[in-house]
Amino acid sequence: MHELGIRLELVSMMSASKGFMGECGLRGGYLEITNFDAQVKAMFLKMLSARLCSSILGQIAMDCVVKPPAIGSPSYERFIKEKEEVLESLRLRAKLTADTFNSIPGIVSNPVAGAMYAFPRIVLPEKAIKAAEERGQKADFFYAMTLLEKAGICVVPGSGFGQIP
Incomplete structure (x- = not known):
């Protein structure tokens, strides 16, 4: 946001279990806090520090999330192929979900995007x-x-x- 000249309090989050690779059950994640007051950041860090950390497996999963195979590495092509297959599968299932809801009289659904949730409106x-x-x-x-x-x-x-x- 800084590059756009916008000073907006913003929190971005990522989770191993809720990311697009969907490693359900793995407890690990990260967040970035931007443009918050230093005291707010300090209290947030204090709150997080008082909690238990994720397991070693969850931490390893997050390491893989933040450092995927680089171009030229032995597993890069396979990683990209699997990633594209997962994203395409999610796209097709999201479309199927919305289309199915919209085919039922009295139910209206917006296209599913950005999460694994549909919010149909039932009249x-x-x-x-x-x-x-x-x-x-x-x-x-x-x-x-x-x-x-x-x-x-x-x-x-x-x-x-x-x-x-």
Whole structure:
């Protein structure tokens, strides 16, 4: 951001388990804090220092994440091929997810991008909205609980992610 002349408080994060290679279960990550007050950075570091560090395996995974094979190294071509295959697979599955949601009447989904999450909007009937209001619940919470109770399907209400029901 500095190169753009923008002074914005910004935190960038990366995780071995949530990155595009998806090494689920490996606990390791890093973050970069930009343009924060020195006292804020110091308190953040203090907070992180009081926690346990990731396992050796998680730390090794993060070393691989931040230092992938370089051009000319013996494993570079294979790494690039596997990386491109993973990213293409993720792209196709994201498209399939959004297309499938959009094919269902009453459900609308934006294209899935940047994460392994889809946030479809379900257009609820007025009767369901009124039933939720009578119970003092948000409509999406009512829908999620009804889906769990009637079909055994567990979903998270969008309002838990800041979406407007």
